[in-house]
Every structure is written in structure tokens, then in C-alpha cells.
Amino acid sequence: MEETNYVRKDTGLRTGTSENTIPRKTTSGEKPSTEEALQGPPLTESYYPHRKTYYDKLKLFQKSDLQKPNELKGMMTRPLTFLTFPVIFYAGFSYGSNLVWFNVLNATASLILNGTYGFSASIVGVCYVSPLLGVAVGAAYTGWLGDALIVRMARKNNGIMESEHRLWLFIPSLVLVPLGLILWGVGSAHHVHWFGPVFAMGVIAMTNTVGLQLSVAYCIDSYRALSGEAIITVILVRNTMSFAIGYGITPWVEDMGLQNCFITAAFVGIAQVFTVFAMIxxxxxxxxxxxxxxxxxxxxxxKSGMVH
Structure with missing residues (x-):
């Protein structure tokens, strides 16, 4: 696409400093004003590139495209090399760790709601209104309330916002992650009222939303200029963890049973959330x-035109 294929290299525009400007010559010999000196000489019409015609935009191949260097190799290798940045790797780990529990919920939803409670397929679908509400609450928490908390912490820090300020928003997850997992798995194993597991679905979805939003924001806050390709690194780590749990959840439940499986999951979840204090x-x-x-x-x- 034209807008994403644009080469964003430095065009050499004046930055507004006296080092990059040429004073205007006058006929009477007087010196130009400071404002005129900073502005420099007027740009001629030939300075700007010609606007593409509609026909030019429809071309499959354009001369400028064939003259550009191939940046594909760098775009493929940089996300892998960004794994050497501990903060970027942790953002991927945090994202994946929170997504894992929602994948566990999805993998066991039919087993619990249909097998234990006898819900029909349509009612199982209706139960996903709970995660929808959980996502809304999580988004409001990390958005409105989270931004207000970060601004308050920045004011106490002499007006400087540190990327790690955002990580304090993980504190409720220390309780909510194990709560949701135990209520979902252990509660179902003991046949608690159906509202318990359905409520747990919303809690797990909320912690998942909080985890993914805070993880991505932490990565972007830390390395804003690399955010585009750094997010690819985050997704690589996340998808690896997501695949692993999707591959192993069924034998995990079958071998340990719902109760022991989700008690173990709850402790793993607590351990994962506690890692945030190391990053803080x-x-x-x-x-x-x-x-x-x-x-x-x-x-x-x-140099390759990828920063904008």
C-alpha cells in the first residue's frame, strides 16, 4: 500500500537553527532580522516532489520502488535480535503468561459448562457475555484509572514518568489470577453453583486484558522508536507460549483432574505475577x-526509513 510503502528517510529540511540557515542579502546593506535569518531563503516550487497522478498510483511497479534497497532481511532479523532486550522479552513473557490462562479457559469451557453443568452449545456461547464484561472492566482499569495513577506517580517523581510506573497496575492480579483459576476449575470440580464458573470467566478475561495492555504499553514506553518491530518480538514470545499451553492443556487436565490442575495453575499464575516486582x-x-x-x-x- 502506498502509505505503508513510503520511504521515510531524512529529506534535509531545515530544523530552525541558525546553523542550517542562510541570511538574506539586502540591497541597502542592512542585516536581516533574527526571525528572517532563522527562516532562511524561501523554498522554490521545484523543491517539492511532483504529486502522483491517479494513473501513477494504480501502477503495479513504480520506478521509485525498484530503486529502493531491499529492507526485508533487516525486518525479518531485527524482531529476533530484539529478544536480547530484557524489557522487550519480559513484555512478551508477561503478555503470553496472561493470555495462557484465557486459552486454558477456552480449552476447558465445553468440558466444564457442557460436561459438568449440562449447558447446551448455545448457552455456552451466552456465557461468554461474562468475559465481554470482564474485558470492558479491564480496559477501563488500565485506561482511565491507570492513566490517572501514572500521572499521579509522575508528579511525585518530579514530573518524570518512568516506564515501570505502569507495572504497579499489576497488583490486583496477584489476587484476581488465582481467584479466577480456582473458582473456574476447583469450583467446577466441586459442582458449585453455575454462577461461580461464569463469574470466573469474567475475572480471567479481565486479568488477561490488564496483562496484555500493560505489557504492550510497557514495551512501547521503554523503546518508543522501536515499537513497531518490538511488538513483533512481543508477539513471537506470546504465540510461542500460547501454542505450548494449547498443546498441553488437555493431557494436563486428564492426568491431574480439574481440582489439582487448577490449584497448580493458580500457584503458577501467582509466581508469574510476582515477577513484575523484579522489573519494577x-x-x-x-x-x-x-x-x-x-x-x-x-x-x-x-537509515532504512523505518522510523517515523
């Missing part, structure tokens, strides 16, 4: 150590 303490230091590497990749991507 050491995340800033890890980001500082990666500054030179970060600048190198930004420069590399800027």
Missing part, C-alpha cells in the same frame, strides 16, 4: 544498559 526494581537499570544498543538500532532503522 531492575527494569530502569536494564533500560539504561541497553541505551547504546537502542541508539544503534534506531540509527539503523532511520
Amino acid at each position: 526494581k531492575y527494569g530502569k537499570g536494564l533500560r539504561k544498559r541497553s541505551v547504546s544498543k537502542y541508539k544503534g538500532y534506531v540509527s539503523e532503522m532511520a
